[in-house]
Amino acid sequence: MSTLLIIFYFLSAITLATAFLTIISKNPIHSAIYLVICFFSVAGHYLLFNAQFLAIVHIIVYSGAIMVLFLFTIMLMNLNKEGEPHKKIATKLAAVISFGLVCFVMLAVFIKAMPKMETYRTSGQDFQSIKVLGKVLLNEYMVPFEFASVLLLVAMMGVVLLSKKEKTIQ
Amino acid sequence: MNNILVQIGIENYIFLCVVLFCIGIFGVLYRRNAIIMFMSIEIMLNAVNLLFVAFSTFHQDAQGQVFVFFSMAVAAAEVAVGLAILVSIFRNSSSIDIDNLKNLKG
Incomplete structure (x- = not known):
């Protein structure tokens, strides 16, 4: 197992976990902080692709501008309390089921489509x-x-x- | 680092982006706080951008990265306008619970 693969799995685990925590954490401030970590790990993926320009722009635009905007709005509305009324349990169940179904269908489609793709080869060109x-x-x-x-x-x-x-x- | 897709494989990136996109869909459906729904939309945009960069590397073409740059500009504009709308909604109804926004319902 190469080092790149280990870095990739580590970054992917951080990305998926913080994206999920963004959604399920009750406090909006915590969601925003988790979202910052998620954006930074996506910038890490860009760096892994050697796309320096996009990594820099991503950090500046998303982790800088957009997250400041989010935090500013949350604090302006004074929403950092955990008094959100709960959705009905049927709605939550429907959300979980549709999440699972969409995930299943898209993964199945891409697994089926994988043999049709041409193999990757580098041309060494910048x-x-x-x-x-x-x-x-x-x-x-x-x-x-x-x-x-x-x-x-x-x-x-x-x-x-x-x-x-x-x-x-x- | 040019052989990253040889070592990792495009399929791993496709699976990562699909799961990330589905997490975004889940967030929009699961929460009723409008700010968290906005964050989920950002997660979905990020998943698509990441896949664009992956395929740009796959095809050795810079145009995918240019497109990601434009989509980031649009995302910035979208978030600014959306949050301003949320602030004015909050000013009118003093909550951003989307289930309260049914004044247009007949």
Whole structure:
């Protein structure tokens, strides 16, 4: 068993366990902390693929920006108490059953599809260093790249408009 | 590190991403706290992004990683707008329990 395989299993165990704990922990703050660990382990997977650019962007965007936003919202709403009313037991049972069924079907599909896939072979060509990725991003994908900035600008304006306090009508 | 898929195998990544995606689905169905549902949606997006990167390495093509970059930008915008909507819902009904949001029901 190679070192890479051991690292992969370790990271996958962390990813799945913290993703599950995010969902079942009662306190939203704990959920957010578990989600941070989950995102960091996904960044570890990206590093394992040698995709440095995506690992850095993932840590900055998800573990930095999005999680700060989540924690800020949780604290703004003062939700860090465990007073969530429980769902009906039938609903929870239905959720568990559909989770199991979806998992079973998708795993079965992919196990069946596995022999159809071509085998992997490396060409030894550099395709995912920051240099190559930057060239692809700014040559072929120039227009979508600029539109992403427009999207972020519009999202920012929408957020400001949504969270502005409405003036009460006299 | 270029031979990572030789040692680990794409199928392991496919199984990991499928299970992660299903955990996200489970979270959306199981909880009624809207913030936790948002977190589950983030988990699902992450599963798909991870699979994109895996297949980008499999096919030795940078375009999958570019797509993941755009999907991260969209996810950031989505979370910002969604949390702002949650804050204004909380301001109106002082809870974010989704079962309380049935004013549109006839």
